[in-house]
Amino acid sequence: MRRKDDEGKEWTVDEVTAEVIAIVRELSPGVGSAATTARTTFAKLGWDSWYRLRLLKPVRKRLHERLPAQIVMDKVRSVGDLRDLVWALMEDA
Amino acid sequence: MRTALLVLLAIAGAAPVLAQAPTVRIGHSYTSERALGQPATFVLVAEQDRPLLTTLDAAVVVRAPIGRVGGLTLGARAAAGSARASEKRVFGALVRYWRVVNPAVVSLDVDYEADGGLDVQKGVLSLQVTPIGVPSLRIGYARGGAGVSWRPWLGIGYGNVLSADASAAGIEPDGFVRVFGRAELGYRRAGAAATLEATGWLAQGSAGSAGYLKGALSVPIGSGFSIVASGEAGRQPPRFVGGRRLGVGLGYSLRGE
Numbered sequence: 001m002r003r004k005d006d007e008g009k010e011w012t013v014d015e016v017t018a019e020v021i022a023i024v025r026e027l028s029p030g031v032g033s034a035a036t037t038a039r040t041t042f043a044k045l046g047w048d049s050w051y052r053l054r055l056l057k058p059v060r061k062r063l064h065e066r067l068p069a070q071i072v073m074d075k076v077r078s079v080g081d082l083r084d085l086v087w088a089l090m091e092d093a
Numbered sequence: 094m095r096t097a098l099l100v101l102l103a104i105a106g107a108a109p110v111l112a113q114a115p116t117v118r119i120g121h122s123y124t125s126e127r128a129l130g131q132p133a134t135f136v137l138v139a140e141q142d143r144p145l146l147t148t149l150d151a152a153v154v155v156r157a158p159i160g161r162v163g164g165l166t167l168g169a170r171a172a173a174g175s176a177r178a179s180e181k182r183v184f185g186a187l188v189r190y191w192r193v194v195n196p197a198v199v200s201l202d203v204d205y206e207a208d209g210g211l212d213v214q215k216g217v218l219s220l221q222v223t224p225i226g227v228p229s230l231r232i233g234y235a236r237g238g239a240g241v242s243w244r245p246w247l248g249i250g251y252g253n254v255l256s257a258d259a260s261a262a263g264i265e266p267d268g269f270v271r272v273f274g275r276a277e278l279g280y281r282r283a284g285a286a287a288t289l290e291a292t293g294w295l296a297q298g299s300a301g302s303a304g305y306l307k308g309a310l311s312v313p314i315g316s317g318f319s320i321v322a323s324g325e326a327g328r329q330p331p332r333f334v335g336g337r338r339l340g341v342g343l344g345y346s347l348r349g350e
Contacts, residue, residue: 029228030236043281046235048242049126051226053193056162069193070156070164074116 003090005064132344148174163192182209221248
């Protein structure tokens, strides 16, 4: 199954997962790259809830989706939650 | 009176927004995210030949998105209980609008604050700012979840004294300005969470400069309940009365997940 981002680019859920993990790794300096998976929680990475707002810009630039900031703070607890939110914002291709 | 009207208008304006996808959270206080992350506590203090005393520290907030880069919060809090003298109890209500203004978060708050007897009541409109995160300075980020992270807030507030008895009239004048800074620190390990919140005010009137330190260590025991050790020291609004307290009790938190 494929979905389209806001600029019309098509993605599979695996591609979205890989891109989300890459973004999270870049925002987590000092954390081994193997340590971040879809199951990793932001609390385990040492992010506070305001720090999660750093996700908005790279997700907008690379996955072309605008994340709702309050939802990111309150509902997105893990990398998998973030992947699910981005996937839900995309449209069926 | 003006600020009270502003609070009412803000709550009325917030109601339709909060009808969409709200999140409800219960915690220790709404003064910071880390304080909200700590459980609300209710402590019984028993001593021989003395009546049973209590302390309660609790806040409930309802939050909802506004657009893509902002949010709205309605909250109420209490730092009360018979173990605290009336002038040291604090009741508050909050309407907050915040917005990401890269690389910072800016928050506009309307606060109502009162002491235990409602002898002193104030309304404050304040603007505060914090960086979203600076990993090299551990602001918002504890590398790999190990160690301490912290978060600074700087703010300025303008307020009115809505009500004050004669003994408390000079604490802050009507139409006061406050400058404040707050640092929140957090540490997590194996489910336990320790937080420290330090706030300093530069205020007008006899309040002058004041500082308030609050800390908590919570160990979850399941279903939202925790064993909590907490302490506080210093002077805080609305009365800026000094004091110190340490306690251990049962806590409860609701994270709205």
